[in-house]
Amino acid sequence: MKRDSRLSGILHVLLHxxxxxxxxxxxxxxxxMDTNPVVIRRIxxxxxxxxxxxxxxxxxxxxxxACDLGSVTLLDIYRxxxxxxxxxxxxxxxxxxxxxxxxxxxxLDTAFRDAQALLLxxxxxxxxxxxxxxxxxxxxxxxxGHQGHxxxxxxxxx
Numbered sequence: 001m002k003r004d005s006r007l008s009g010i011l012h013v014l015l016h017x018x019x020x021x022x023x024x025x026x027x028x029x030x031x032x033m034d035t036n037p038v039v040i041r042r043i044x045x046x047x048x049x050x051x052x053x054x055x056x057x058x059x060x061x062x063x064x065x066a067c068d069l070g071s072v073t074l075l076d077i078y079r080x081x082x083x084x085x086x087x088x089x090x091x092x093x094x095x096x097x098x099x100x101x102x103x104x105x106x107x108l109d110t111a112f113r114d115a116q117a118l119l120l121x122x123x124x125x126x127x128x129x130x131x132x133x134x135x136x137x138x139x140x141x142x143x144x145g146h147q148g149h150x151x152x153x154x155x156x157x158x
Contacts, residue, residue, distance in 0.1 A: 004084045009033045010043055011077060011131065014052075018069060018132055023055075023062030043081065050080045069129035078123055086116050 013029055026037040026044070033040065044063050047053045054066040078084075089112075091105040 003088065006043060006081055006084065007074070007078055009035075010047070010081065011074065011128070014065065014077070014128060015132055015135055017053075017063065017065050018128070023060065023064045025062040029063065046080050046082065047077070050076070052077070052080060067128075069132055070127050072128045073124050074126045074128075074131075075120060075123035077128075078120075086119055087112055 010033075013033060016032065017024055026040040029040045029044070030037040044053055044055070048055060048066075052065070052067045052072060053063050055061070055063050091108055092101060093105075095101050
């Protein structure tokens, strides 16, 4: 099963956008996330509906942040992405009448629910501002700056 890394990717992009003056196009964001601009527009559209980003059309347009980083949690962004599955493992369902399968699935269901609740709670505790502060702290302790990461360049349309 392929891992869904949209949450990680979009958090990365949002933090870079917070460091950037002015709007950034879907093309630039797509290049940064190694994906198609259509994918970026779809993701950013969901974030725009929640009020986390805004878009401007025309020359000098693009996507920009529309929220206070201190008021938005990782859980908020996760939900804006449509609450994708958190766990890549699941139950076997080939023999629904099998009592062993039922016992195993009941035990695993409890563990999966507990794990998901813990993860969602943790996502709700971390704000984008906290991530930004951690990023800045890392920059201060690292002489080379932002090596190995993309930088956002100015561009023209969302």
